[in-house]
Amino acid sequence: MSLFHDFKDAIGSDWTDYTEHSFVAQLGNGTLPLSAFQDYLVQDYLFLVQFARAYALTGYKARTIADIAAASSGLATIVHETELHRRMTERWGIPGDELEAAPERIATVAYTRYVLDCGLRGDLLDLHVALAPCMIGYAEIGAALEPALGSMIEHPYEEWISEYASPQYQTAAQESIQRLDRLAGDSITARRFEELVAVFRSATRMESAFWQQALTFVPSASP
């Protein structure tokens, strides 16, 4: 077992509320309204800008070259991910400057600044625990949704699902799982474990809130 699996067990249905959220189910079966997906993807771009800062912070919090190298590859994964967002929003006619200038909605601000604060006040392990639901959860979701691509001729969300199901993304997530164990060392106290579970649970619940934000989004009426 890994620390990641211990965290997952510890938070019970909070994990599946995130990975099997109705947004995810609709994304998988292709019924998600495009307007909800578009709202999500714009917010997710803004999310990734802040997440890139959080990965940069892992470099600052590192004490070894190995951890600095890991920060650098984590950052590269995020930057690569933003290319998907750029490509898709461009296709929808949203120019880059409009994307950058889009207002951050509440769940976006809450989640990203929470993660940054975990990193600022804690150590590298706290920060990686706050980041874990993100990369590892999306890899789990990508792998779970991938079979749906074979069952539909033209899946509307193929590009998104393929990105997170890709071997590169799956490998990055496996590395995150191993990194948590390496950073925790041979043993952590029960008290420290509970502290980390609290961070993992909060971040996971904010992932669910992020899906929910897009589902409850009501497009403003055109002027």
Ligand SMILES: Cc1ncc(CO)c(N)n1
């Ligand atoms: C909200 C959110 N969580 C995780 C990921 C994966 O990087 C993402 N792009 N967006």
